Amino acid sequence: MKIGKFLCKKKIFFGIFKEDKILEIKNPFNLEKLTGKEYKLEEVKILSPCLPSKIIAVGLNYRDHAKELNMKIPEEPIIFLKPPTAVIGPEENIILPPESKEVHYEGELAVVIGKTIYRPKNFKDIESAILGYTCFNDVTARDLQRKDGQWTRSKSFNTFAPLGPFIETEIDPSNLKIETKVNGEIRQSSSTKELIFNVFELVKFVSNIMTLFPGDVIATGTPPGVGILKEGDVVEIFIEKIGVLRNGVKRNEY
Incomplete structure (x- = not known):
């Protein structure tokens, strides 16, 4: 559904x-x-299918992405937060801020929470807390990420969290095709079977740290092939059985 x-x-x-x-x-x-x-x-x-109180995103969570970067598989999920003010919906523009000259796309599967969960006791509690799944673009100012040595500023600009188009409530998230296209050209292509930590492990890990509320989002990480966006681009995140999240790219000097 x-x-x-x-x-x-x-x-x-x-x-x-x-x-x-x-x-x-x-x-x-x-x-x-x-x-x-x-x-x-x-x-x-x-519109964006939900407005989360928080977005918990996961870094380096695809085996093929870790291989691409020649990085060690993490022992635990690497998480960071994106603010709800970054959320936009389908067909809205990603705005390139004047502070950055290197903004990247990162196509991801997002988990949408359906009921409050904190320190779940068993798998059934985790499974029942998930409303469904949608497409997400973890837009990142890569030059600022390198400059700052941490991720908050680079991930938090307004429009840096496109989400949608719909929440699919009845799919198995373990082996879904995921692709990112820029101007019709495939830039990322993988499957959620490459996830290092699956969605249920992520919900458990995050909810053991913080309470998750209905509408909160966990972005599960991006596959290999991230790259630069420029003004006039159209970026599309496709996930099998969910749909396509499409956004234009615009530079605004404010």
Whole structure:
């Protein structure tokens, strides 16, 4: 089941995407409560499917990416935070900030949390806390990352967390094709079977550190092939059975 957030005639609502129609729901975390209203897909604008209180992202979590960088496989997940103010939805522009001359794309599978979880006792608790999965672009000012020696500034600019288009609630995340295209050219191509720490291990690891709330996002890391974005580019993150997250790129001198 694909769920998302939509805009129609100044009204923002959540809905289930089904056969080119949107079935409005009262609560994205309770899919049984339909309002009875339906919309055609062409009538609505697709927004980011959730606005997380926090985005927990994972560095170096693909075996093929570690091999590309000639880096040792980490013993535990390497995590960092991105702010909710960085989130944009499909078809919105990534804004290249004047502070950076080297902004990169990083296509990723994102886990969306469906209910509050902290220190889960068993696998069932972890599994039941996951609402579903969506596409994510961990946009990064690589030159600032190198300069700062840590990741907060480079990952946190407004528009640096494209998310969407929908949350898919009924897929097995263990072996999904993932690709990134820039202007139609494939730049990243891998599978989630290459993940060093799978999504359930990540949810357990993160929720043993901090409470995760409904709508929070864990971005699971990027495969090899990251590279530079420039003004006028169109970047697309494709994940099998989820869809395509497409964003333009614009430079704004503010």
